[in-house]
Amino acid sequence: MGMLNHELLQLVMDNYLYKDIWRGNFGLEKENNRVDKNGKLALTPHPKSFGVKMENPYIKTDFSESQIEMITPSFETIDETYQFLETIHDIVTLELNDEYLWPSSNPPALPNDEEIPIALMNDPEEDHYRLQLAEKYGRKRQLISGIHYNFSFNEEFLKRIYHALHVNKSFKDFKNNTYLRVARNVLKYRWLLIYLTGASPVFDKTYIEKCVQLSEHLDEESYFFPNMGSLRNSVCGYRNEKTFYISYDSVEEYVRDLQSLVKSKELLSVREYYSPVRIKPEKGKDLVQALLQNGIAYLELRMIDLNPLYKIGVSKESLKFVHLFLLFMMLIEDGPFGEEEQKVAALNHDSLILNGLQGRLFGEDSYITLEEKALVFFKEMEHMLQVLKPSDDTFIRLLNQEKQKQLNPKLSFAAVVKSEIQKSSYLSYHMDKAKQYAEESKASGYQFIGYEDLELSTQLLLKAAVKRGISFEFLDREENFILLQKGNHREYVKQATKTSLDSYSTVLMMENKVVTKKVLKRHGIRVPDGRVYRDLDSALADYGTYRNNPIVIKPKSTNFGLGITIFAGTFPLRITKKLLRWHLNTTRLFYLKNL
Numbered sequence: 001m002g003m004l005n006h007e008l009l010q011l012v013m014d015n016y017l018y019k020d021i022w023r024g025n026f027g028l029e030k031e032n033n034r035v036d037k038n039g040k041l042a043l044t045p046h047p048k049s050f051g052v053k054m055e056n057p058y059i060k061t062d063f064s065e066s067q068i069e070m071i072t073p074s075f076e077t078i079d080e081t082y083q084f085l086e087t088i089h090d091i092v093t094l095e096l097n098d099e100y101l102w103p104s105s106n107p108p109a110l111p112n113d114e115e116i117p118i119a120l121m122n123d124p125e126e127d128h129y130r131l132q133l134a135e136k137y138g139r140k141r142q143l144i145s146g147i148h149y150n151f152s153f154n155e156e157f158l159k160r161i162y163h164a165l166h167v168n169k170s171f172k173d174f175k176n177n178t179y180l181r182v183a184r185n186v187l188k189y190r191w192l193l194i195y196l197t198g199a200s201p202v203f204d205k206t207y208i209e210k211c212v213q214l215s216e217h218l219d220e221e222s223y224f225f226p227n228m229g230s231l232r233n234s235v236c237g238y239r240n241e242k243t244f245y246i247s248y249d250s251v252e253e254y255v256r257d258l259q260s261l262v263k264s265k266e267l268l269s270v271r272e273y274y275s276p277v278r279i280k281p282e283k284g285k286d287l288v289q290a291l292l293q294n295g296i297a298y299l300e301l302r303m304i305d306l307n308p309l310y311k312i313g314v315s316k317e318s319l320k321f322v323h324l325f326l327l328f329m330m331l332i333e334d335g336p337f338g339e340e341e342q343k344v345a346a347l348n349h350d351s352l353i354l355n356g357l358q359g360r361l362f363g364e365d366s367y368i369t370l371e372e373k374a375l376v377f378f379k380e381m382e383h384m385l386q387v388l389k390p391s392d393d394t395f396i397r398l399l400n401q402e403k404q405k406q407l408n409p410k411l412s413f414a415a416v417v418k419s420e421i422q423k424s425s426y427l428s429y430h431m432d433k434a435k436q437y438a439e440e441s442k443a444s445g446y447q448f449i450g451y452e453d454l455e456l457s458t459q460l461l462l463k464a465a466v467k468r469g470i471s472f473e474f475l476d477r478e479e480n481f482i483l484l485q486k487g488n489h490r491e492y493v494k495q496a497t498k499t500s501l502d503s504y505s506t507v508l509m510m511e512n513k514v515v516t517k518k519v520l521k522r523h524g525i526r527v528p529d530g531r532v533y534r535d536l537d538s539a540l541a542d543y544g545t546y547r548n549n550p551i552v553i554k555p556k557s558t559n560f561g562l563g564i565t566i567f568a569g570t571f572p573l574r575i576t577k578k579l580l581r582w583h584l585n586t587t588r589l590f591y592l593k594n595l
Contacts, residue, residue, distance in 0.1 A: 003332040003380045009387055012331075015164040018388045021327060023154035025298065026081040027074045030089075030313055031062050031145035032101040032306070033108055035434065039427040040109045041143070042066050042099045043117055049095050049467060053121055055486075056469025058088055063130060063142040065117040068092055068101070073471075074150070074298075078319045082312075083450030089312045090449070091467050093441040100434035103308040105200040105232045107143040107207060109427060116140065132268050136241070140208050144231075144238040145306055147314050149322055150280070152298035153178070153330075172295045176251050178330070179296040183277045184248045184337040185329035188345050190276050190303055191352040192374055193325060196402055197318055198229030199307040199413040202421050203236075211236035222426035227356040229414030230305050233276075234353045240267075240274050243346055245339040251295065254279065255288050276303040276349075299326075307413055308430055311437040321402050324395055328381050356409060374406045455480050457496035476532075 012021055034042035043066065050059045060069040070088040075081045093101060102108045110116065116139040118130045133142060162174045169177075186193075205212055205221045211231075215223040231237050244261060247253035261267040270287055278300040281290035301322065306313035335341070344363035348370065351359030357371035364373070378399060385395050405412045410419075421429045448459040458480045465472050465484055475481040475492070484491040493499050 003376065004384060005331055005333050009331050009384065011164055012161070013387065015160065017157060017160055017164070020154060020157040020160060021388065023076065023157055024323065025074045025076060025150075025152045025154070026078050026319075026323070027150035027298075028072045028081055028085050028314075028319075029148035029150070030070045030085060030306070032068050032070070032092075032103070032313070033064075033143055033145060034066050034068060034096065034099045035102045035108045035431075036099060037431075038109070039102075039431045039434075041107065041111065041116065043111070043115070044099070045117075046119065047095050050092075051467075051469040053119070054123060054126070057471055058466050058469065059092060061119040061121075062145075063119060063133065064139070065119050067119070067143060067145065074152075076154075078316065078323060080450055082314075082316050082319060086312050087447075087449045087451075087463065088466060090441040090444060091463055093438050094445055095467070096438075100431070100438055102145075102430060103306060103313060103433045103437065104430050105144060105146050105230075105306040106203040107140065107145075108430070109204055110140055110143070110206040113139045116143065129268065129271075133272070136268070138208065140206075141236075141238065146232055146238070146302070147304040147306060149301040149304055149319070150298050151301070151323070151326055176295045179279055179299055180248050180250070180254075181334050182326060182329045183279055183299055185332060185334065186277050186299075186301065186326070187248070187275075188337065188341070188348075189329070189377070190345070191348045191370060192377055193301070193322065194230055194233050194303050194349065195352055195357060195370075195374075195412065196321065196405060197304045197307070197314075197413065198233065199305040199309065199417050200231045200237075201229050201414040201418040202426050203231050204426050208236060218422055219425050222421060224418065225353075227358075228353050229356070229412060230303075230353070232305055233303055233349070235350075238274060240272070242266075243343075244273065245342045246273065246275070248279075248337055251279070251291050255291055259288065274302070277301055305413075308417060308433050309413060311440055317398060317401065320395075321398055324381065324385075324398065328377075328384055331384060332380070357406060371406065378403045378406070453477070455495055458482070461493070461496040 012018055034044070036042055046053060046061045046065050046068070050056050053061050057073075058071055060071065061067060062069045070085060070092065072081050072084045072088065075084065089101070118127075118134055118139070121127055121130075158175055158178065159171065162171050165174075167174050202218065202222050202224045203211070203215075205217075205223060207223070212223050215225050217223045225231075225234070225236075228234060233239075244257075244266070246257045258267070258270045258273055261273070262269060267273060279291070279296045280298050280300050281287065281294050282297045283290075304314065304318075304322070307315065307318070309315075337345075341363070347362040348359075351362065352370055357369065357374060359370050361368050361370050361373045381399055382396065385399065389395060409415055423429075424432070446456070446460065448454070448462050451459055451462065454462075454477070462472055462482070468486075470484050470486045472485070473483045475483055480495045482493050484493060491499055
C-alpha cells in the first residue's frame with residue numbers, strides 16, 4: 001500500500017515549490033559527559049572558561065556538572081549547522097586539559113548514584129528541578145546523552161503552499177497544523193529513524209543495576225541486550241516512567257494535556273515530557289504561553305544517539321537523511337493519532353528495540369515485519385525523489401546508503417559499534433575514540449570550521465566569543481564586519497580590530513549599504529527589504545519573490561546613483577538574467593531591494 005499523498009505532491013509540483021520545499025532551518029543540540037583519562041565520569045565542576053552557565057547560548061551544562069551541552073544557532077543548511085557544532089566541540093575539547101568528551105550516548109564508568117554531581121545553576125528553580133529529577137529517575141539514567149535535531153520549514157515556502165491550498169483558516173493555524181501533521185507521522189514511524197541512527201548497543205557494568213542484571217555481557221564490564229541498537233531509546237534509557245498519551249491534534253489540546261499531567265503531579269513540569277518529538281515555539285521562558293500566543297516555530301527530534309564512529313557524534317549523511325525523512329513525513333497520508341494509534345506507535349518502537357527489524361509491525365492489516373515495512377518506506381521515498389529531484393541523484397545515493405543498513409543489519413551503526421567493542425571492551429573502545437578525536441580537535445584548533453573564508457584574526461575572535469558565550473551576527477561576511485552582543489551590550493567590529501573605540505568605524509559602516517541597513521533596522525528605523533547576491537543562481541532562485549514588485553538593483557558600496565537599475569513593475573526573466581549578469585560582471589556584488 002502506498003504512503004504518499006499524491007495530490008499534495010502534485011500541488012507542490014504545479015506551484016513550482018519543488019525547490020522551496022528543500023529549504024529549511026536546522027539546529028543541533030548535543031550532550032557529552034566529561035571523563036578522566038581512564039573513562040571514569042569527571043567529578044570536576046563545569047569549566048569556568050565558558051562563563052555563566054545560564055547565559056552562554058552555545059555551551060551549557062545539562063543535568064550534571066559533568067555533562068556538557070553544546071547548542072548551535074539555526075542555519076539554512078545542514079552543512080553550516082554541522083560545521084558550527086564541530087567548532088563548538090573543538091572549543092570545548094581544547095578547554096578540558098586532562099579530561100575528554102565521552103563519545104557514546106551511554107554513560108562512562110560511573111560512581112555511586114549519590115556521588116554524581118548535579119549541576120548547580122545558581123537559580124533556585126533550576127536547582128530544585130534537577131534534584132527532583134534525580135530523586136524520580138536516579139542520577140545514572142539522567143547521564144544518558146544524545147543529539148537533538150531542530151528543524152523548521154522555510155517560512156516563504158509555508159506561505160506559498162498555504163495560498164496554493166486556499167485553506168479556510170489563518171496562516172498561524174495552517175502552520176501549526178503542518179508541524180503537527182509532521183510530528184504525528186514521525187511519532188508513528190520513529191522506529192525507522194531509531195534503527196538507522198541507533199549507536200548505543202553496549203553499556204558499562206556501573207550503569208543501573210537492574211538493567212545490568214537483566215542483560216548479557218561481552219566481557220566482565222561490557223553489557224548488552226540482544227537485537228537492541230539503542231539503549232537510550234529502551235526502557236533502560238531516557239524515558240518517562242510511564243507512557244503518556246498527549247493530543248497532537250492542535251496546539252491547544254497539546255498544551256491542555258501537558259498542563260493536566262503537571263496538575264496531577266504525573267510530571268514535574270512540561271519539560272519533563274520526554275517525547276521523541278517535541279513541538280517548540282520561538283524562545284520563551286514559558287513554553288505553554290509561547291506556544292499558545294505565537295504557535296509552533298520548529299520541531300525537535302530527540303531520539304538520535306551519539307555515534308562514536310564520528311568525532312562530533314553524528315554524520316552529515318545521517319542529518320541529511322533525517323531531513324529527507326521529515327519531508328516524506330509531510331507528504332504522506334495523514335491519519336488519526338489518538339490514544340490507540342499512539343499505543344501502536346509505542347508497540348512498534350519497543351518491537352524494534354527487542355527484536356530489531358525482524359520485530360512485528362503492529363497496526364497493519366496483515367502480519368508483516370518492520371523490515372518489510374522499511375522496504376515500503378525506501379520505495380516510496382525514492383518515488384518522492386524522482387518527482388521532486390528527477391535530475392539529481394545525490395539524495396538517491398543517500399537513500400540507497402541507508403537502505404543497505406536495512407538489507408544488511410551488520411552495516412548498521414549499532415552493529416559496527418558492537419563489533420568493534422568486542423575487539424577490546426566498552427570503556428577501552430570509547431576512550432580510544434575520545435583520545436583520537438581530541439587530537440583531531442587540537443590539529444584544527446585555530447580554525448573556525450565553515451568560516452575559513454574569513455581573516456584568521458576574525459576566526460579567532462569568533463571562537464573566543466563562542467567560548468565566552470558572546471553571540472555574533474554577520475553584518476557583511478565578505479568585509480569581516482560582525483556584531484558581537486552579550487546582554488544589552490553591542491559591539492560592531494570589522495576585521496577583528498576596528499571597534500567603537502576607533503571613530504573611523506562609523507565611516508566604514510556608512511560606506512556599506514548592507515551594514516547601514518542592518519544597523520538602522522536594529523534601532524527601529526524602517527528600511528526596505530532586500531538581499532545581497534554573489535552569484536546569478538542564488539539571485540534567480542528568488543525571482544518569484546520579486547517579479548511582481550517594483551525593485552532596485554544596485555552595487556553594495558557605491559554612491560551618487562552609479563550602477564543602479566530600477567524596475568517599476570513586473571519584469572520578464574530573460575531581461576532579469578541579462579541585467580543581473582551585467583551587475584555581477586561590473587560590481588561583483590550587488591544589492592537587490594524592494595522600492
